[in-house]
Amino acid sequence: MTDDVTARAAEVLKGHRASIDRLDAILVYTLGERFKHTQAVGKLKAEHDLPPSDPNREAVQIARLEELAKEADLDPEFAKKFLNFIIQEVIRHHRQHQG
Numbered sequence: 001m002t003d004d005v006t007a008r009a010a011e012v013l014k015g016h017r018a019s020i021d022r023l024d025a026i027l028v029y030t031l032g033e034r035f036k037h038t039q040a041v042g043k044l045k046a047e048h049d050l051p052p053s054d055p056n057r058e059a060v061q062i063a064r065l066e067e068l069a070k071e072a073d074l075d076p077e078f079a080k081k082f083l084n085f086i087i088q089e090v091i092r093h094h095r096q097h098q099g
Helices: 002-047 055-071 076-098
Strands: none
Touching: 002 076, 055 076
């Protein structure tokens, strides 16, 4: 009987891992798509001599993401840190376009 329980647990674990792998792929492709758009924004800002960052928009986005995180049962502080990391990366890319 222990072998059956262990085998069933291994199957459940395999299913969770397959889902995690698919979700990781979704995250990577989603971030790739997001950065395509932020790269385009960076080029547009550089062409029109606009600042690489927009603190007002960033604050709105962080507040929005915190609300989404709460709705998704995700730690809002983690979501905030994650978005801040992405924003800093985007700003770094925007500055590269301006140099």
